[in-house]
Amino acid sequence: MSPVDFTEPDYSPPATVKKSAKKWRIAVDDRTKDMPNEVIVCRANGHPWTEVPVPANRLAALEAIGLTELRDICLRCQLPRTQTYELGSGNLLTSDIDYKRNPDYLIKQKGTGKLPRSDAKRALLVRRLPQYAA
Numbered sequence: 382m383s384p385v386d387f388t389e390p391d392y393s394p395p396a397t398v399k400k401s402a403k404k405w406r407i408a409v410d411d412r413t414k415d416m417p418n419e420v421i422v423c424r425a426n427g428h429p430w431t432e433v434p435v436p437a438n439r440l441a442a443l444e445a446i447g448l449t450e451l452r453d454i455c456l457r458c459q460l461p462r463t464q465t466y467e468l469g470s471g472n473l474l475t476s477d478i479d480y481k482r483n484p485d486y487l488i489k490q491k492g493t494g495k496l497p498r499s500d501a502k503r504a505l506l507v508r509r510l511p512q513y514a515a
């Protein structure tokens with residue numbers, strides 16, 4: 382991968398910030414420990430979707446009732462997404478991600494669902510900068 386020239390914003394610390402930043406620790410949700418990196422990255426930053434063709438017979442059946450469909454798959458965590466649109470208006474009616482297709486995406490503890498995005502961002506931060514792990 383070629384190097385990218387990032388512009389560095391000026392984050393001058395306020396006078397009250399201690400210089401011993403390496404002593405700072407960030408507590409991460411224990412439930413993220415067993416989650417694969419691609420799942421943490423997708424939950425924190427969003428899925429990189431790529432198009433999957435919809436079979437012609439499916440499109441024809443939907444068109445008969447004034448609808449159409451787009452299908453995508455995440456390049457990173459492999460979750461599939463189906464979006465239903467209303468023909469004519471072009472309005473998005475439904476957008477469904479089939480989380481069962483990647484069991485690692487949902488929190489293992491029963492009934493807890495998706496990891497809150499803020500927790501995923503915190504987990505990603507500590508995975509990339511482990512010196513801040515609590």
Ligand SMILES: [Zn+2]
Nearest residue numbers: 423428455458
């Ligand atoms: Zn993903």
